[in-house]
Amino acid sequence: MKKIVVSILFSVAVFAAPQVGDKAVEFSLPSLTLKDKTVKMQDYNNKLILFNVWASWCKGCKKEMPFFHKLGKKYAQDNFEVVAINIDKKGKKAQSYVKKLNEKLGEIAKITFAYDKKKSMPEAYEAKVVPFSLLINNGKIIKSYYGSFKEDNEHEVIADIEAALK
Amino acid sequence: MQMILKYLFIILAVIASPFKLMAETIKDSVTFSYSYYSDNVGVEVLSPLIGLQQRLSEKWGLNASIQVDAISAASMRRGSGNVTDTVIMDAVSGASGRGGYDDLRVAPTVSFVYEDDDFLFTFGSYYSNEVDYETIAGFMELSNGFNDANTIITLGGSYETAKWSPIMNRALVDDSKTQRQLNASVMQLINDSAYVQVRGSYIVQDGFLASPYHYLIADGFAQFDRYPDARNSTAVAIQYVGSHFEDTSLHLNYRYYKDDWEIRSHTLEANFYYDMMDNLTLGARGRYYTQDGAEFAKPIGEYSVNDDYIVSDYKYTSFDTVTMGLSCHYKPGFFEDEALGLQLSYDYYSTDDNSYIKNWYGKSSIEADMVTFALTYDF
Amino acid sequence: MKIALIMIALLILSGCTHVAPYEKEELATQKMLAAPMTTRAAFDSHVFPIREGSFGAESGFSGGCGCK
Numbered sequence: 277m278k279k280i281v282v283s284i285l286f287s288v289a290v291f292a293a294p295q296v297g298d299k300a301v302e303f304s305l306p307s308l309t310l311k312d313k314t315v316k317m318q319d320y321n322n323k324l325i326l327f328n329v330w331a332s333w334c335k336g337c338k339k340e341m342p343f344f345h346k347l348g349k350k351y352a353q354d355n356f357e358v359v360a361i362n363i364d365k366k367g368k369k370a371q372s373y374v375k376k377l378n379e380k381l382g383e384i385a386k387i388t389f390a391y392d393k394k395k396s397m398p399e400a401y402e403a404k405v406v407p408f409s410l411l412i413n414n415g416k417i418i419k420s421y422y423g424s425f426k427e428d429n430e431h432e433v434i435a436d437i438e439a440a441l442k
Numbered sequence: 443m444q445m446i447l448k449y450l451f452i453i454l455a456v457i458a459s460p461f462k463l464m465a466e467t468i469k470d471s472v473t474f475s476y477s478y479y480s481d482n483v484g485v486e487v488l489s490p491l492i493g494l495q496q497r498l499s500e501k502w503g504l505n506a507s508i509q510v511d512a513i514s515a516a517s518m519r520r521g522s523g524n525v526t527d528t529v530i531m532d533a534v535s536g537a538s539g540r541g542g543y544d545d546l547r548v549a550p551t552v553s554f555v556y557e558d559d560d561f562l563f564t565f566g567s568y569y570s571n572e573v574d575y576e577t578i579a580g581f582m583e584l585s586n587g588f589n590d591a592n593t594i595i596t597l598g599g600s601y602e603t604a605k606w607s608p609i610m611n612r613a614l615v616d617d618s619k620t621q622r623q624l625n626a627s628v629m630q631l632i633n634d635s636a637y638v639q640v641r642g643s644y645i646v647q648d649g650f651l652a653s654p655y656h657y658l659i660a661d662g663f664a665q666f667d668r669y670p671d672a673r674n675s676t677a678v679a680i681q682y683v684g685s686h687f688e689d690t691s692l693h694l695n696y697r698y699y700k701d702d703w704e705i706r707s708h709t710l711e712a713n714f715y716y717d718m719m720d721n722l723t724l725g726a727r728g729r730y731y732t733q734d735g736a737e738f739a740k741p742i743g744e745y746s747v748n749d750d751y752i753v754s755d756y757k758y759t760s761f762d763t764v765t766m767g768l769s770c771h772y773k774p775g776f777f778e779d780e781a782l783g784l785q786l787s788y789d790y791y792s793t794d795d796n797s798y799i800k801n802w803y804g805k806s807s808i809e810a811d812m813v814t815f816a817l818t819y820d821f
Numbered sequence: 822m823k824i825a826l827i828m829i830a831l832l833i834l835s836g837c838t839h840v841a842p843y844e845k846e847e848l849a850t851q852k853m854l855a856a857p858m859t860t861r862a863a864f865d866s867h868v869f870p871i872r873e874g875s876f877g878a879e880s881g882f883s884g885g886c887g888c889k
Contacts, residue, residue: 333849338779365846369720380778398843404590406843428500477864489864590842623877629855631840635847639855643877677877683853691852699875707875715852723852733874757874769858771851787861791872812868816860 293402296420300327300412301400308362308389309374315359315390321415324351324440326433328360328409329398332369336424337407341377341385343425347437348386354441358387363395363406409433413440468503468557470821471495481791481810483803486514503555505566511547547572553581561586568602574654577604583625598625608654616671619649636684645675656802658754663747667754669738675701679709689717704737705758721780725769727789735759742801756798765791767812785816855880 294301300317307313326347330337344358362370370391378384392398398406404422411419411433419436473493480486493507553566565582583598602621606614627641648671656667679697686692693713700706711729718724736758738751745752753759767789773780791810793799800806840848847853856862862880870876 329843331843331846333846335779363843363846395841395843398841403841403843475860475863477860477867479864479868489867491860589839592837592840625877630837631848632836633838634840634844635853637848639880641878641880643879645877675875675877677875679878681855681880683855685847685853691850691857693855695880697875697878699877705874707873709875713857715857717850717852723857725852725858731869731873731875736874757872763873767861769861771857785858785860787858789861791868793872808872810872812861812864814858814860814864 293400294417296417298417300410300415300417301397303361303390303392303397305361305390305392305397308367308370308391315388317415320357320359320412322355324354324356324411324413324437326356326358326409326437327412328358328407329363329392329401329403330360330407331363332373333364334406338373338377340407340424340426341387342381343430344387345377345381345385347434351437351441352386356437356441359390360387361390361392361397363392363398365393367391367393411436411440468497468501468555469495470497471818472821473507473816473818475785475814475816477815478813479810481808483799483805483808484515488512501556501558503557505553505555506551508548508550511545511549511572513545513547515544545572545574547575564598574607574609575604576607577602579603579621592631594629596625596627596629599623600625604649606650606654610655612654612666614650614654616650619647619651622646632684635686636682639681639683641679641681643675643677645673645677647673647675653755656754658742658745658752660743660745665745665747665752668750668752669736669758670703670751673701673703675699691715703758705733705735707731707733721773721775723771725771725787727765727767727769729763729765731763731765733759733761735761742797754798754802756793756796756802759796759798761796761799762794763791765789779820781820783816783818783820785814785818787814788812 302317304314304316307315326344328340328344330341332338341360344360347356348358364370370389374385374389397403398408401408401410407424409421409425410417411421418440419433421433425433471494473491473495475491475493477489477491478487479489489509489511491507491509493505496504496506498504547570549568549570551566551568553564556563562585563583566580568577568579568581570577579600579602581598581600583596585594585596587594600621600623602623604619604621606617606619608614608617623643623645625641625643627639629637629639631637651671651673652667652669654666658665658667677697677699679695681693681695683691683693691714693711693715695709695711695713697709698707699709709729709731711727713725713727715723715725736751736753738749739753739759740749742754767787769785769787772784772786774782774784789812791808791812793808795806799808851857866879
């Protein structure tokens with residue numbers, strides 16, 4: 277019994293996901309909000325993006341969306357975008373949330389939303405938490421953030437964006 | 443038991459999992475709830491509660507609540523009929539006439555929660571005061587997740603001490619009661635829509651363990667209940683929760699209980715929930731409970747005045763109960779982020795026919811209505 | 822009884838698949854909590870030990886009952 281318990285607890289996963297400094301994972305996903313539009317990683321190869329994976333069933337994910345909109349607006353002229361990848365089982369719930377978000381903001385959110393039904397992105401990055409975000413500059417990962425942004429750590433990503441834009 | 447605990451503590455100390463335990467537990471919210479119990483033997487309990495959860499910092503949170511039980515109990519004449527002018531107290535309260543109720547119990551609880559990627563630690567204290575009974579308890583609980591929180595092990599314990607101050611000026615040789623409880627549970631995900639949880643408790647009680655108001659009237663004597671001054675109990679439960687059809691979940695729960703009074707019980711419970719809409723869930727439950735009585739509980743007519751132990755409380759005899767109920771959980775969409783939640787439930791509870799119930803209450807069985815209502819607002 | 826519970830537990834564990842954090846959508850719903858109706862569960866922990874002779878191994882420890 278002791279051996280069974282110990283062997284279960286000591287099973288180790290080999291960490292092969294892209295790390296900071298590596299090339300970001302390629303993707304080509306349907307837009308969550310625009311019909312017949314595809315969102316591709318290669319469209320951002322010459323940009324600075326905040327890549328975020330979120331779900332409508334995750335409270336922290338939804339709470340940070342207004343902050344992402346603020347970032348998207350603030351640095352729009354600096355070739356910066358926020359790309360938010362949704363992983364809901366049903367896209368309708370996520371679309372309904374984005375509609376409510378736009379109503380709350382009083383304008384269309386300055387975020388590009390894509391839909392990853394097969395969860396290929398969190399699988400490729402071996403995500404241990406949802407949400408997670410990556411700062412990707414010219415196709416290369418320069419910083420990773422796990423968990424949602426709150427008032428006490430928003431300044432961190434703002435500083436990282438401004439440093440990357442210099 | 444000690445060896446199992448030792449291994450569990452070693453495992454918890456050694457493993458430092460980098461994985462987030464679960465969705466954040468600490469949050470800012472306020473809860474108002476109201477619970478109501480009423481039965482056919484004259485007991486009515488109204489129980490409002492106000493609760494507050496507050497994030498204090500990134501890793502610390504506070505939970506505080508205050509619950510009030512307003513208890514009404516009918517005075518009834520019972521027993522062999524020889525006693526005609528004695529007011530008989532209900533099993534759960536003494537008449538005190540406070541605030542329009544027979545008894546008023548006030549119970550504040552405060553706890554702190556520490557949460558980080560590795561584990562969740564809760565500790566706190568509970569206090570309860572009513573006219574004839576006062577309790578204070580301390581408790582703590584530690585949870586650690588493994589393998590992306592696919593397995594969660596929880597250990598907890600509590601220590602409670604209580605003091606009786608019976609009305610009617612009955613002097614007790616020992617008016618105190620203590621309870622020490624150890625809890626352990628393991629939760630294991632089976633797949634992305636099912637999990638199983640195994641829970642165990644070991645409870646040690648000592649002191650005055652009877653009700654100071656229960657007494658037996660038999661031919662030739664009237665004696666207050668006498669029970670052993672120690673009781674060791676073990677309970678083990680297994681729960682399965684799974685969603686096999688879209689928008690539904692099924693909960694199956696079995697608990698086995700035994701103690702050194704030779705009380706044995708089996709509890710079987712099934713709950714079914716259905717998401718009627720995204721923000722409205724309906725539920726139905728059925729619960730069956732069957733108990734073998736204490737070894738010292740005899741048919742009522744067989745007690746003698748010199749028996750070591752005397753029982754008049756049906757709770758320590760053999761009987762079955764059935765509970766059936768409905769529930770709903772609703773989050774109005776017009777509140778931002780569905781911040782407001784409403785819970786409502788109704789259950790019908792009944793025992794089978796029992797001679798001790800008949801002897802004490804004058805009714806063959808107990809039938810009760812239980813209603814709960816709660817409003818929670820997340821900030 | 823102990824052996825039966827251990828065997829059931831091992832049987833269940835042997836059929837388990839690993840669930841990644843991003844696959845927990847269903848598990849995150851209210852109806853999948855061990856006690857979705859939290860207020861009723863707390864009231865059950867209060868009423869059942871008073872009306873019945875058993876206690877313990879409940880789905881959530883609320884800190885005590887102070888039950889007589």
